[in-house]
Amino acid sequence: MAQDQFHELTVSGVRPQTDRAKAIRFDLPDKLKSEFAFKPGQYLTVRANLDGEEVRRSYSICCRPGDGLEIGVKHLQGGVFSSFAQQLKAGDSIEVMAPNGRFIAETGGKHDYLLVAAGSGITPVLSIVKTVLRDEPDSTVTLIYANRNFDSVMFRDDLDALKDIHLARFSLLHVISEEGQDAEILSGRINAEKLNDMKKRGLIDPARYDAVYLCGPTPMVKGLRSALTDLGVAFDKIKFEVFTPTPYGKPGGEHAPAKPDLTGSEVEIILDGARRKLRVHPQEETVLGAAKAAGLEIPHSCAGGMCCTCRCKVMKGSATMDENWSLQPWELEAGYILACQARPETEKLVLDFDAA
Numbered sequence: 001m002a003q004d005q006f007h008e009l010t011v012s013g014v015r016p017q018t019d020r021a022k023a024i025r026f027d028l029p030d031k032l033k034s035e036f037a038f039k040p041g042q043y044l045t046v047r048a049n050l051d052g053e054e055v056r057r058s059y060s061i062c063c064r065p066g067d068g069l070e071i072g073v074k075h076l077q078g079g080v081f082s083s084f085a086q087q088l089k090a091g092d093s094i095e096v097m098a099p100n101g102r103f104i105a106e107t108g109g110k111h112d113y114l115l116v117a118a119g120s121g122i123t124p125v126l127s128i129v130k131t132v133l134r135d136e137p138d139s140t141v142t143l144i145y146a147n148r149n150f151d152s153v154m155f156r157d158d159l160d161a162l163k164d165i166h167l168a169r170f171s172l173l174h175v176i177s178e179e180g181q182d183a184e185i186l187s188g189r190i191n192a193e194k195l196n197d198m199k200k201r202g203l204i205d206p207a208r209y210d211a212v213y214l215c216g217p218t219p220m221v222k223g224l225r226s227a228l229t230d231l232g233v234a235f236d237k238i239k240f241e242v243f244t245p246t247p248y249g250k251p252g253g254e255h256a257p258a259k260p261d262l263t264g265s266e267v268e269i270i271l272d273g274a275r276r277k278l279r280v281h282p283q284e285e286t287v288l289g290a291a292k293a294a295g296l297e298i299p300h301s302c303a304g305g306m307c308c309t310c311r312c313k314v315m316k317g318s319a320t321m322d323e324n325w326s327l328q329p330w331e332l333e334a335g336y337i338l339a340c341q342a343r344p345e346t347e348k349l350v351l352d353f354d355a356a
């Protein structure tokens with residue numbers, strides 16, 4: 001059964017972080033507490049009707065499990081939802097879907113962690129850092145946090161407090177690209193070269209880490225992932241989350257459909273036992289984009305290939321994906337696909353959202 005249910009939650013407080021970012025806290029009624037239980041690193045999908053159009057966005061949870069429910073929201077230039085979210089205040093209500101996401105830390109035991117975040121990528125990482133430091137008293141955490149300048153550092157008070165409490169177990173390295181720092185190694189961009197320098201100077205020790213978490217823009221995550229594997233970190237120890245590209249497969253950009261001659265495809269959607277058909281133009285839209293345009297509700301959240309909420313099984317025909325940041329090799333092998341990234345390759349395509 002597809003999960004795509006929203007609940008109306010009330011905002012209980014707002015904590016300004018920078019002049020463009022806020023942490024927004026929700027009241028959670030007792031009856032929703034088990035549904036909204038989350039693992040550190042997960043996110044919430046929020047929904048609002050703005051100027052007559054339904055807009056959904058995913059924002060990571062920044063607190064620890066057991067400490068309520070709080071997300072970090074950074075205002076993006078021209079961002080419809082983030083502009084709206086910046087106006088939210090205590091007492092307002094908004095529709096929220098239960099926590100989701102595979103960028104998670106399963107805590108317990110003793111581990112050495114390395115986490116690298118850029119900008120608002122700190123939000124899920126902060127939840128992981130806080131949870132590990134609370135739940136794994138013998139573990140160590142090294143966090144590299146990259147920003148343009150110190151004014152754009154989100155959750156600075158939270159991070160400073162963690163440093164004070166866990167001096168021996170928590171190392172925090174701010175890497176700043178547009179302001180000089182006394183230590184030259186901490187100035188500039190976080191990239192493969194910087195990681196190599198940090199290793200040479202003993203600031204990080206890639207061979208030691210049991211788990212590595214990366215969260216930031218796609219080029220940063222791709223570059224650091226390959227740099228870390230070159231430095232000896234096993235690929236399967238690295239978890240990552242990227243800032244998602246333009247949702248709903250807008251035309252243009254780098255994504256060309258695999259079959260340029262295919263101008264249209266009849267796509268049948270099986271959802272909650274019902275069958276619906278829609279026309280998808282793979283040159284211009286993904287299956288999710290076409291479904292939205294046709295007013296057909298199909299499960300989705302991030303719309304960027306990250307969360308798997310739109311996962312469905314290809315029962316007939318074939319499709320390619322613009323991006324896949326979340327389906328595992330076995331899922332691809334079994335015929336699963338992400339509707340938010342899928343462009344048909346055949347004149348008929350049947351997608352089953354009910355397939356477990």
Ligand code: FES
Nearest residue numbers: 301303307308340
């Ligand atoms: S909606 Fe998140 S992967 Fe498709």
